[in-house]
Amino acid sequence: MDAKQIIICRCSDVTLQDLYDLFEEGYTTFEELKRIKRVGMGPCQANTCGKMVQWEIAKYFNQPLEDVEFHNMRPFTMGVKLKSIKESAEDEE
Amino acid sequence: MRQAEFVIVGAGPAGLRAAKALLEVGAKVLIIDRSDLLGGQLTKQTHMFFGSEKQHASKRGIDILGLMIDAIKGHENLEVLTNTTVVGLYKDLVLSCVEQDHYFKIQAQTIIIAAGASEKALPFENNDLPGVYAAGAVQTLMNVYGVKPGDKVLMVGSGNIGLIVSYQLMQAGVQVVKLVEASSQIGGYLVHASKIKRLGVDITMNTSVKRAIGNDHVEAVEIWQLDEAWQGIPGTEEVLEVDTICMAVGLAPLTELLQQIGAKVKYIRELGGNVAKLNERYETTVPNVYACGDVAGIEEASSAMMAGEIAGMEAAIKSGYRYDNQEARLKTLREDLVNLRKGPHGAKVRAGLDKLGVEV
Known part of the structure; x- marks a missing residue:
């Protein structure tokens, strides 16, 4: 298996090998992986990669899937142009 | 800021039924859906449904949708926003929305989240090649847009989606290689599996994609057998000539909006992932925010319809609306839902709901 050829996060182009390397460096939670590698921070907001990241953490550290903490979810669920937000704020004034 | 009495996020079977229940008693409803079509997954379900007569068994999904839309269309208290995505949900029940490049906020009194689910994917080598779907x-490509996804397909997963989409691929003239x-x-359901078997599809168990x-696109796929621990067994590889790999490996509830406002969720494998904790009135741990349909655990359209009706009624009742014989009607709906989950195919859902528990 060539983990370099397995894409986990399509939005930020993070491979399974990237995850393994980070695990070895001591990053063990979804939140840490997200901060260091932007996994789950693209247009899909972890809707595609999230479950795979959870699964890979569980497998690598031999944890039950239920115990693997998911990442924090914050607004927005997708990219929004700053211009759109600015225009909306001006309308409200 | 725009004001709304009841906002329903998601116009699938759960959301549409909730809307109908609310409109019945004179509540004002705003439905928001990110698609240009109402109906969620029903828009592409050309197959006939099983289940009970009340939930339109033996009708095609797309026709059930037609009935559901007819039941609310043109209602004076109904407003519908399509092509609109709810991108943020805040504790004071403000929703931020985007329609194209137009960003705006809505202040709701009550919110029903019926956002549905997203599809799971598989990690295997070269899973980013065009042709992996x-x-x-x-x-959606075939049944909504009339686009043929490929000519020779490997289907991965034998749940109802895998079985039904295999059949529909064949109806579209696509070869399902395996x-x-x-x-x-x-x-x-075995009835779906038997149907595609009779049409010559080889169903192979304990097997998955290796790579x-x-x-620049899928030209073939290598599959291999799995051991009991779901690890590939070297030496069992087989290469199939296909141009499409179709993953039907399950759905995950779309709880992101609920998690944004701090509604309690719990990871329940049997229900597809993180699901919202609900009380028996379908209210989340955030008051006046309800959830129903796949977002509360992966099931099927029939159960989503019933849950949507219950959630809509409960939300209306909490706001002071009353139905004729409401206790009896809610009791019947709840019993119907329990009956639907009986039998071997409901075992997973029952186990999941047990684990989740009811928090009042």
Whole structure:
């Protein structure tokens, strides 16, 4: 298996090998992986990669899937142009 | 800021039924859906439904949708925003929305989240090649847009989606080269499996994808057998010539909006992932925010319809509206839902709901 050829996060182009390397460096939670590698921070907001990241953490550290903490979810669920937000704020004034 | 009495996020079977229940008693409803079509997954379900007469069994999904839309269309208290995505949900029940480049906020009194689910994917080598699809996407391409996804398909997963999409691929003139299933049991209804078997599809158990092969698109796939621990067994590899790999490996509830406002969720494998904790009135741990349908646990359209009706009624009742014989009607709905979950195919959902528990 060539983990370099397995894409986990399509939005930020993070491979399974990237995850393994980070695990070895001591990053063990979804939140840490997200901060260091932007996994789950693209247009899909972890809707595609999230479950795979959870699964890979569980497998690598031999944890039950239920115990693997998911990442924090914050607004927005997708990219929004700053211009759109600015225009909306001006309308409200 | 725009004001709304009841906002329903998601116009699938759960959301549309909730809307109908609310409109019945004179409540004002705003439905928001990110698609240009109402109906969620029903828009592409050309197959006939099983289940009970009340939930339109033996009608096609798309026709059930027609009935559901007819039941609310043109209602004076109904407003519908399509092509609009709810991108943020805040504790004071403000929703931020985007329609194209137009960003705006809505202040709601009550919110029903019926956002549905997203498809799961599989990690295998070259899983980023064009030609690797999720099954729901293939179904959308074919049945909504009339686009053929490929000519020769490997289907991965034998749940109802995998089985039904295999059949629909064949109806569209696409060859289903093989269907592989990682476990030792067919996940979906045997009647669906038998149908595609009779049409010559080879269903192979304990098998999964090892890697996709191709330069700029899928040209072949290598599959291999799995052991009891779901690890590939070296030496069992087989290469199939296909141009499409279709993953039907399950759905995950779309709880992101609920998690944004701090509604309690719990990871329940049997229900597809993180699901919202609800009380028996379908209210989340955030007051006046309800959830129903796949977002509360992966089931099927029939159960989503019933849950939507209950959630809509409960939300209306909490706001002071009353139905004729409401206790009896809610009791019947709840009993129907329990009956639907009986039998071997409901076992997973029952186990999941047990684990989740009811928090009042």
